[in-house]
Amino acid sequence: MTIPSDPHHPCPCNSSLPYSECHQPVMEAPDEDRLAIGHQEYALRWKSRGFTG
Numbered sequence: 593m594t595i596p597s598d599p600h601h602p603c604p605c606n607s608s609l610p611y612s613e614c615h616q617p618v619m620e621a622p623d624e625d626r627l628a629i630g631h632q633e634y635a636l637r638w639k640s641r642g643f644t645g
């Protein structure tokens with residue numbers, strides 16, 4: 593996955609969210625925190641979408 597030079601560009605995961613609101617917190621997290629932060633981010637996203645996406 594290529595990290596955009598501008599965090600406001602769309603995230604390369606095709607979520608249609610800006611990178612800064614999608615994978616940036618996960619990608620920049622320390623290795624030991626990445627899994628927990630990833631779970632948290634996805635949980636929030638699923639919650640906001642009503643578990644449809």
Ligand SMILES: [Zn+2]
Binds near residue numbers: 611
């Ligand atoms: Zn993403």
